[in-house]
Amino acid sequence: METTATVTGMVNILIVDDEPRNLSVLESILDDPSYRLVRATSGDEALLALMADEFAVLVLDVRMPGMTGFELAQMIKVRRKTARIPIIFLTAYYNEDQHILEGYGTGAVDYLHKPVNPAVLKSKVSVFAELHRKGRELEQANRSLSELNASLDQRVTERTLELQQSQARLLEANRRKDEFLATLAHELRNPLAPVRNAIHYLKLRGPDTTDVHWASDVIDRQVTAMGRLIDDLMDISRINQGRIELRREPVALDTVLADAVETTQPQVDGAGHKLTLLQPPMKLVVDADRARLAQAFANLLSNAAKYTDPGGQIEVRAVVDGGTVVVSIHDSGIGIAPHRLESVFEMFSQEEPALARSRGGLGIGLALTRRLVQLHGGEITASSEGAGKGSMFRVCLPLAANLVADDASDAAQAPACAEGCLRILVADDNRDAAETLSTLLEVMGHEVKTVHDGEAAVDAAAAFDPELVLLDIGMPGLNGYDACRRIRAHAAGPGRTVVAVTGWGQPHDVQSAHEAGFDRHLVKPLDMDALMELISSRVAAGRA
Structure with missing residues (x-):
């Protein structure tokens, strides 16, 4: 059966949100003569639309009364006609890993945060719209094959090859996007770790001390690092769209x-x-x-x-x-x-x-x-x-002709503390992350040793004899997985609690940590409640 979109050459896009003003915003972002936008304000309304027509992509709000976006996605997934529709989830809830896992588990191809970046949404929808068009072209070419006589065989072969190459390019672009998103999550988490550590340190120490100034400098440095990453992303986007202007x-x-x-x-x-x-x-x-x-x-x-x-x-x-x-x-x-x-x-x-x-x-x-x-x-x-x-x-x-001039200067670094109820080894090649976490633990009364690579972590574990080891994964020389295996192989290794502290938080990363011998896997920036609970359980285990 030919749909409205098939007849007109447009592609159908279903947008679902219980807030009419949000739907209006999505319509303005996706305003394109080649799209036919169909709106729905509930899960039931969306299901009726999906039964009646064929869609290139579904842009779906997570939080809706009656039937949530996840529940609707689950129903779509089990129906043969709708199972292959790509779903882009929209949510106002930032960095909720559980939600993200649930979304991808129900068939999502992407997960965007509100307020939506118009350029990002348009780009992602256009990829799936183009995939849909190419898919339709492929179906049309295959239907034509049965009607063509032998003299057209060569032309059909060339057209099919063209479509296969196009599909391969899209799949490769999608693979790069997935790898990029995983790297982006890791890179943004790393600067956030020392920021969060410094904030908790400030809460413990109070205002108006040299320690406060030191922690503030750390926050400033890491926020600047994150700003540069995000600026680079935005600049690439602006240049690609021809929207960057030089003030020469x-x-x-x-x-x-x-x-x-x-x-x-x-x-x-x-x-x-x-x-x-x-x-x-x-x-x-x-x-x-x-x-x-x-x-x-x-x-x-x-x-x-x-x-x-x-x-x-x-x-x-x-x-x-x-x-x-x-x-x-x-x-x-x-x-x-x-x-x-x-x-x-x-x-x-x-x-x-x-x-x-x-x-x-x-x-x-x-x-x-x-x-x-x-x-x-x-x-x-x-x-x-x-x-x-x-x-x-x-x-x-x-070279030009005239002249101008200017100059530059620099920044500073940090202190330490006493002894406490646990010996803790912190290993992280991000020095701000390692030092802020170590200082925070020392303020709590623990005895802390800090190193910045895997080899040093193995040596320190043998010499310092820590009860708790907080180990980064991506370190120069010896990575965290191999360092953990070598720490475990030491005579006292099995008695230590070894925890992976990393920006890599995908399910396969957790599995890799478990296989390497880690007791726990914590994602940066550290959840302080989780860290306190982990320390408390280790202290209790030591007394038992």
């Missing part, structure tokens, strides 16, 4: 580089790198948006610091080449394989697999940097002698 003016290149160095100096210093800046004596002026160009160089410096082992070398050199200036950023880091030199500039490209990627990042920094450099009329290239031999990024920019 003649600006001194040394000022731009000083801004970039100031932004990344804490990261460079934290890793113990030596940063050298070499520039010609004359003022070099470029026609640029100072903030955006500094952002591009800061991304390159941040990458150099991130992918260089502690105590490395980073050199920034500017040289004039005719009417252009060439800025090269050279590091002594992990290097880039020859076949990866061009693909490093692609969206979501990463130089390390997810578990080994203790260095972090979303894989969008270099893609964003290339777009920003191109917007300034320049170009960027990467070179490396291979794995372990460092990398060099060269940015070529056209």
Whole structure:
């Protein structure tokens, strides 16, 4: 049976929300001549619409009276006609892992928070609408096959191959999206962990002490880190949609580089790198948006610091080449394989697999940097002698004529405390996360040892003999799973309580932690009630 949408060439999209004003908002976001929007204000109304017509995607509110979105999704899933309809859940409840698991369990393909980001919703709906159109095209092509004679065989084969390739691209895009979302969740949780620790520390210690100032600095640093991640995401979106505008003016290149160095100096210093800046004596002026160009160089410096082992070398050199200036950023880091030199500039490209990627990042920094450099009329290239031999990024920019100037400065670090009822080992390569958690535990009266990698955790477990071990998973060298196995293998290992404290919170991550020998799996930022309950049970077990 042909639907209304099939006849007109449009695709049907069902939007379900018990609030009429929310439906109006969704209609304005999804206003597109190629869509036929069908609205429903209850689960029963939605079921009737699904029985009557064929839909490319269902945008469904979770909280509705009578029949919730999850209950409706469950009913859709068991009906043959509707079982394959992709569902995008909408919810006003932020970061409720239980809700998210329940949503995906009932057949959701995505889960968005209210208020909905219009660009994100339009993008996701357009993917499924396009998939639906392609599916319809495939069905049409298959129907045509039976009517065509032998002379049309070649054309049918080419068309089918075209559709298969298109479907493969969409599936690959969907796979990348899923991996990206998992990485995003991990990366946003990591900065939140020390923020939450610092807040609880402030509550315990009270206002107007040097400790309060220290904790405030930690909060500021981590909120800034999260802001940069989110800004990068937003900038990529704006550039892709052609909505980013440069405020260009003649600006001194040394000022731009000083801004970039100031932004990344804490990261460079934290890793113990030596940063050298070499520039010609004359003022070099470029026609640029100072903030955006500094952002591009800061991304390159941040990458150099991130992918260089502690105590490395980073050199920034500017040289004039005719009417252009060439800025090269050279590091002594992990290097880039020859076949990866061009693909490093692609969206979501990463130089390390997810578990080994203790260095972090979303894989969008270099893609964003290339777009920003191109917007300034320049170009960027990467070179490396291979794995372990460092990398060099060269940015070529056209020179302007006049000059400008500016400068930069730096930040600070932290204290410690006494002894208590448990010996606790904290291992995390995020120093702010480790130090805030350790300080919080010391204020509570525990004796705490802090380390920043897996090997050090194994050594500290043997020397310090902790009763409780709080172990990050993604750490350099030896990851948390392998560190846990080695701690367990020690003579005193079975008697210790070992807890995974990580930004990775998917069900398979919990299973991997259990298989590695962890007693518990806690997701960052830590739920303080869960941590207190865990400590109390360990103290009680020690007395028994």
